[in-house]
Structure formats: C-alpha cells, structure tokens
Amino acid sequence: MNEILLRAENITKSFPGVRALDSVNFELRKGELHCLVGENGAGKTTFVKVIYGAYPDYDGEIFLNGDKIRITHPLQARELGIAAIQQHRDLVPHLSGEENIFLGMEETKGIFIDRRAQNERARKIVDRFDKSIGLQVPVKYLTVAEQEIVAIAKALVRRHRILILDEATAPLDRNERKVLFDVLNEMKREGDIGIIFISHHINELFEIGDRVTVFKDGKLVATKDIKEVNFDDVVQLMIGQKERKRFTKKKASLGEEILKITGLSVPGALSDIDVSVRGGEIVGVAGRLGSNKEKIAEAVFGLVPITKGRVFFNKKPLLVKRPEGAIRKGIGLLPIDRREEGLILCRSVAENVVLAWLNKLMKRFLSVRLINFMTRDYVGKLGIKTTSVNQRVEYLSGGNQQKVVMAKWLTADADLLILLEPTEGIDVQTRWDIYRILGELAESGKGILVISSDLEEIVALSDRVYVMSDGRIVEELKGDKIEYRHIFNKTISDGTSGSERRGA
Amino acid sequence: MAHIETSAGASREKERRFDIWDFIRSNNHLLTLITLMLLASLATRGIFLRPSNLGSVFTRAAALGMIAIGQTLVILTSGIDLSVAANVGVCIGMMFFIQKQGLGPANMIVVGALTPAFVGLINGLFCAFTAVPPFIITLGMSMIVWAFILGGIQPGATVFEDLQIFINTKVMASLPVHELIFPILVWVTCSLFWILMLRYSRFGHNIFAIGGKEKAAFYGGVNIQRVKILVYTVSGLFAGMGAVLYAYKLGGTNPVAGKDFLLESIAATVIGGTALTGGEGGVLGTFVGTLVMATLVNTMNILGVHFSIQRVILGAIFIVFVFSLNKIRQFAIQKQYSRSTAGLLAGNREK
C-alpha cells in the first residue's frame, strides 16, 4: 500500500451565489496517477485550484505527508512541492528551454551561469522523454507538447512532489499524446511523485490512470480503482440517475427562417457547416469543449471573415464586418467569457444593459430616467438580484451577470440570440431562470441558437440539436430523439482530432 | 414573484443607507480640495483667501482646466496624451505666426486652436488603426510637433496684446461681467458641456465603455475607431483653446511655457478621480482636480518656494497621489464586494 502524499478533508469553496465545492474528501498516493473527471462545472478545476494555491480562502483541511498545512498562494504551494503545470503560465516565451527549466535556480560557476552544466542536467531529464526537443531555442518556437514537457522538466528539477495537469492533452495530437503518456508513466516509475490528471477524454483514464475520482455538482461522487470500473461505469457515475428534466415551453408556432448557414468552413476548425434557425425555436449545437463550435457564432456576429460558405439572415445574405453591423441587423451574442467580452465590469448594471441599444439605434442623447426605468423593468422581469440599477456589475454573482448580458440583448430587441456556454459556472436556480427567459423569448417569435458543451443544457432547451464532432456536424436530432446518452456518445471521440490545431 | 419584490424593496433600503467608504471613494477629490484649501489658508496665514488671490487661482486654473478636460477624455478611453505640451506650444507658435502676417486676432484664435486639433486627429488615427500604444504615438507626435514649432515657425517670446484687446472688446463687451472672467467663463462652460455629454450622450457612454473594457464595448456594438479619433482630436482642440486662454491671461508668452502642462494635466485628471486605466471618473472630478493643482502652485508661490523645487514637489505628489488614490479605490471596492457577497449568500440561504 503506497503512502498517502496528500489528503484533503471537507474542502468547501463558495463564490457569490454558488457553492463550487461541497465537503470534498480526497487523497493522493505516492506513485499514482489519479484522474479527476466530471462534467463542466462539476468542481474538478476548482478543487485543483485550491490545492495549488489559487483560492486561498477555502474551508477544510489539507495534509501533506501527514502534516497539516494551509495553502495560501501558488508560490507557497510550489515551495511545499505542489505545482500545476501550465506551459503558458510557467514558461517565459523568449527564453530557451534550458533557461526556463533552471529559472530561479541556476547553476553557477563564480558569478556566471554555468550553461554547460545546466544543459547537461536538462538534457538528462528531457532525453528520458523526448530526445529531439531543442533546449537552446526560445520555447515559443516549440510545439505545445514540447513546451509541456519542458514545463514538466522544470517541475521535476525543483523536486515538486505533486504535479497537477489540467486538460493537458487538449492541444495535443495523437503522437504528442503518446509522448506525454510515456513521460507520465516514466514519472510514476520513479515512485516519489503523485500526479493529479484532469481530462475530458475518459479513454485516457484507462491508458494511464491508477485511480479515478468523479465529481458532480461540486461533490465528490466516488473514488475507484481503475481496475474496478469500465467506461460505462464512469460515465454513469458522472451523469448519474438524475432525471433529465426537459424544459417545457409552449410550443410556439414556428416563424420564418431567421438564420441559415450553408457550407461554412474555417480552415483547421470547421468543415461544411449547415445550420438553420427559425423564429420561435431554440436550436442547440452540442460539442465537446474546445471543438471550435464557437467559430460558428463568430462568423455570424462579424468577428471573423467568412471565406468559405454563406450566411443568410432573414432570407437575405449577411455581410457584416464587425459586431456593430450584426447588432444593427438584429443579432445578439452572449460570449463565452462574460467578464471579458460580455460586460463592462466597472460600469453599472444600467449602463451595460443599454449599451447595445444605444449603439444600434444611434441615439444621440439619452435620458437617464428612461434608462433607469428600462433597466428596472428588465431587472424585475429577469429576476436580477442587485442592490440598485447603478450597482457596479462586477459585484453581481455570475448568474446575475449573465442575466445582465441577456437584458442587454432584450433591450436591443435582437431577433436572433446566439448564446455560447450560457450557464457555465452559474448556480442551478439561476440556470432555470435563464432557460425560462429563453423559452419566453422563443415564444415571442425570436430565434435562439445555443452553442454549448453542457449537454444537460442542450437537452433541456432545444427543439432541435446539431451534434458536432471534430469540426463537423455529425447528426441533427429533433424532438424525442434528443437524448443525453446518445449525444454524449456522439460528441466523445477517442480524444484526438486532426482538425484541432496545435500551438499557441 | 414575492422574492423579486423583496429584493427591489431591499435595494431601495440599501440605497438610502449611508456608506462612508462609498462616499470617500466617489468624493475623494472634493475632500482633497477642501483639505488643501484649509491647509493653504493656514500656511499662508490667510493670504490665500484674499479675493484677488483667489481670482488669480481660478484664472490660472482655467488654462490648465481646458487642457485637463481633453486629457481626461483620452485617459477615460484607457489612453494617454503625451502631446498636450507640444499642442499648447504649436498653438502659441501659430498665433505668433498669424500675428506676424498681420491677419488679425480672430484668425489667430481660429488657427491657433485648430492646428493642435489637427495634431490630435493624427494621434487619433494612429491610435484607432494601429496597435501601437498611445503613449508612443503621442510621444512621437509631440517631438514632430516641437520640431515644427522650433524649426518651422521659430517664434520668440511674443506679446499678444492684440489678442487681449480683441477679446476684451469684441467678445466680452457684450457681457455684463468683468473682462478677466473670460478664461473662467470658457473653462466652466466647457467643463459643464463635457460633464453633460459624458452623462447624457451616447458618445460619452461609449467613452466609458471603451475605457472600461474595450473588447466588451466592441462586442456590444461600439464603433471603437470613431470614438478614439474624436477623443484625441478634442484633446488637441482643447489644448489649443487652453493655450489661447493662457496667452490671453499672460498677455505675452512663448511656446515652451507649456511644458509643465503635461504633468499637471495628468495630475489634475488623476486627482479628480479618473482611473488611469480608464472607464471611471469624469470631467467634474477633473474640474476639482484642476483647482487642487492651481491651489497647490499658488500656495507654493505665496510661500516663496523656488520654482524648480515646486516641480520636484509636484513630481513627488504626483506619484504619491496616483498610488494612494489607487489604494483607496481598491479598498473601497473590496469592502463593497464582500458586503454584496455576504448579502447574496444570505439571500440564497433564505430560499
């Protein structure tokens, strides 16, 4: 029985309005590769963030090699031997691999850095993994996989005992993944290290994992030995027996075709996409995280030029060069990153709500009273919890912030609303609020396109679903055919994708 | 529906409750001004408060104030205008040039104000269409403009009597107030104009949006380029107008006199509560900030502080102010954040 490296007891972490982790009990053994799985927002990333020091204000206790510790900051966590490997954060792009590996702990001969000694040591470590990686060139010229290996080498040199890899395989292709897995197996053999590995590709668990822990809705559901479970068992634990509530809305009479996309292709991301949305329906596009389905929204909203394929809005060809144009035509977009793209955090609720409306109608002057009135109206209708319409938006919880974004498009009277991962990181109650709002919108004749990797959401909302995998639409489902398991299986692939581009 | 009404009712409750941190945060410039004026009166044993002195404080503030308004607008969009000193210089230079050609004071004012506006336009075009940081663009332009002034126009110290007479007779004669009020009148009017524009116009709204988060503003339909071009042009125009007021007040000056205005305009903006990162603040604050700067300089003059030491003090105060205002802002935000978080979590548990 291997020793226990890390033990976490009753870890709880909350954000305004959301309990992200609820009494999680976890342990990591020496020499094991412990996988964490779960749906989006289930808590895996939040949990590791607590462990590597990004969220110092957690409840609960952590024991490292039996000693109770308090993790307060990423730097302190590193000094304790815990490190999360993220090449874009750990490496300085302009410095070479060798320099990055020894950054902060250089080998010196007198006052000068002993490059030769460093290179020797670095090569010794890296060659075990991949002899072909150039350590003398700036790391920005290495492939993502090579950068990851350099980042791992950096952690090894510092004798980190606990390594955390969060979605490390996402940007890798098949060969690179194999290299990484060889690296990880090699590290396990050393015996001293414990690895926490997060992935969406369940197959990967079975390739390198020793144990797997399943998260769901902020709780730790189960921890099992890999030998005791199979693929379906894991999926079952992730999804559970919860009845997939279907959101019921009045069947709206379908209106005209609002959006039609034909043959849209974006090199390296999308191939031959055909999508249509009619007034009164909610259409879902389901796909894994990072399957580039967002590009569909970008094309319609004027964020990327369309080189191949055509888009029609209200039966007329759509030619917009930037969001301004799309908004004028009556299109609205709820972007993935609401804090960076959807809202102006340091401004008030009212100001955010009227932004699109003001610019769509090119109103010269505005009446503060009218704006406050309009905003209060939507605050009430959407149930936005805020102390006042002049409250800075950054103080609102994630769910309420998202409602503000929606209010923006309601005020601007968009005919077509495109939503990207609309309820990510939002609590359950607010989610259903948002679904209700979308239902009402559809009933009033608007067209809604939901592009999401949250399959529960797609199933709950959609009248029709396009299932995407590897940048293509593989299936279109209507009515009763929309079923969670089915879509889940279709979107999950073996984890590799030729169309997923690599590199920064 | 009951819980929504409660929250609306609760929100009205909260609005009434007085929050000292919020008060300090949003009014720190006013507090600074009042404190400073008190200190000034004490330090100068009352000389500061003499009407004639106060008058000169305001007049000096007027020129700086105009320039600071333009700088504020630029900073609100997350930019900065390092060319204001050069713009002041080019205005004075052009006025000299026009005067030399004998074209009359009216033309002097027009050309004097429009030339820096043109410079501002070029700044704006560069900022809007290239990814070059505004500070480099305005820095580079300022050098080009200085070269133009010193090499092309080559003015010396000039006397602008004609200008004074012109304004006194033509412009101010019709108004029932004392002539020297002219700069103050212009400054207050322009400040008022922009205060209103920032609050009640789409343009003003967009300025805050771009400074707050340019990407979100873009996604929200704001025409980023148009706003940026306009903002830098206005900054140039107002630097020119400020220079005209300055020349009027002094009666005679030379282009280099404007060099101090750069630091002071930024200081006035920052003291007035506008965040250097943009998106927060406004012209009302800058109005107060300008008075703070003018009070400071005036007090130092009364106390006989050497001119160069004044610069040192201003430089040091500048740094201290930027730092402490930032800290106050952060602190107040933290307090607000935890208060609203507590409130929301409490609300959740009630369900």
Next chain:
Amino acid sequence: MLIVVYIALAIFITIYTDGFFSAFNIGAILGLGSIMGFLVLGESLVMLTGGIDLSVGYCAAFSSVITAWTMIAFKDLLPPSLIVALLIVLGIMGGAFIGLINGLSVAKLKIPPLIATLGGYGIAYGLAEFVFAGIPTRLEIESFSAAVRVKVFHIFPISSILLAACAVVLSLVLWKVKFGRYVYAIGGSKSAAFLSGIKVDSVLIWCYVLSGIFAAIGGLLLAGWMRVGDARAGGGYEFIAITAAVMGGISLFGGEGNVWDAVIGIMTLQTIRKIIPHLRISTFFEDGIVGAILLIAVLVSVVSVKRMRAAA
C-alpha cells in the same frame, strides 16, 4: 540586422556628400553619440523588463549640473583631482536617487512605469533647474573637459571607449549572469518569473537605479564635452534614447533585444542627426525626424509581431 542598415546608410552618405566621414566628423558623432549611448544603455535595461524610463534625460541634466556645482563649491577646498572624484560620486548618487524613486514606485507602489517615471522626470527636472536656476554654468576645471574631449587615435573619444566597456560588461551580465537573465524573464513573463521564485521587485528596482546611474554618467560626460553644466541639456534625450532602443530591436513590451544593437541604434541616429545640416534641412527639424523614425520603427516592430502571431 541593424548593422546592415547602418552600412547601407554609410554607403548612401558617402555617395551623396563629399568627405562626410572625416576623422573629425566621426569623432563628433562618436562623442555625442557615446554620451547618449549611456542613456540608451539604461533605457534598454528598463525596457527589457517591459517598462520605460522617461526620466533619463533630466537625470543626465541633473548630474551635469552637479558637475558644475561641485567644481564651484569645492574650488578652493580640494585639489582638482579630488574634486573630479567627488563630482563623479555625487553625480552617480544623484542618478541613483532618481532611479530609486522610479524603481520603488514601479515595484512597490505598483504604479505603471510610464506614470512613475513621468513623476521622476518632473522631480529630476526640478532638481536640475534648482541648482543654478536653469542657467548654463561653465565648468571651472578645464582639465576635466579637456580630458573628456581627448580622442584616442584622433578618432575615438574617451567616452566612446568607456561606453564600449560598459556595453561589454552589461551585455555579459545580461547574457551570462543570473541577474541579467532575470531581467529578460521579467520582461518575457512577469508571472512566470515570479512563480519561479525570482525576486521581481528587487530586480526591477535595480534596473531603474542602474538606468539612473548610467544617465548620470552620461550627464557627467556631457558636461565635460559641452564645457557647461546645463539643466536644459537633457530635455528630449529620453525620447532619443527610446527611439535608439526601439531601432535596435528592443521590444516595447519587454523580454527581447540586446544592448549592442541599441548602441548601434544610437550611433545610426546620431549619424542621421549629423547629416541633416548637410542635406540643408534646418537643424530644428532634427527632433521631428527622430520622432518620425520612432513612429516608423515602432510600427514596423508591431506589424512584425502581428505577422509572427498570425503565422504561428
């Protein structure tokens, strides 16, 4: 790469003018150029960390004023050689002082370098003007000025030798010593540097202090070269230093470039400035041309960054 530009420039010049590259002219270019070179060294160091230093110009002015002052103040109290030693110490301390203020503001007060060094600019300006109320003051000790103006082999002024030496040392430190690599690391990614355990604050403060010291050395030499301590002499030099650094490939965003190219940059710039009278353009347009060069250089670097990102 910049060497190529310079050589091209040199060829162009020789064709279009007669005998521009006389020993005298080269000496003059190297003289003022190497003085400016010190400011460029300091500015490059700061820019490598991703920051900027607007105070180098008046820092140099301040130290040139200190030079004149020390000579007058200690005229009859100390032998000339000691006065010179003293003024060197005082001058460098003055530069270090301004640099310290800048460094602390940036590192500890977390003020953006542009704003912090704008404050430093004001402080240095004020201090420089204070000493003689802005009046250019003759240097009392003639031998100092003479020494500064000595030209080795009748071509290379002492200041250029000194500059070369400093550039060599700085280059060495930047490439081979921990501190230097940390400078690049901070410029490349402050967070990665911090998470690697590097004391970012400490390195930053040192960079600004060194920038102040280099500017001060430049100021001392400037005073000797011009034979006056002049508070106005530095104004605008920070801008030329930044332009030279950008021309030399130092990225505005930090982490890239080397000091040698920056030195070539300033020499190129100085050559261009010297050429201008020959091309019958008024010397007042110099600054304007430098301004235009800066804008072009920055545009080029920004565009090439964009192109590289798109290709990746």
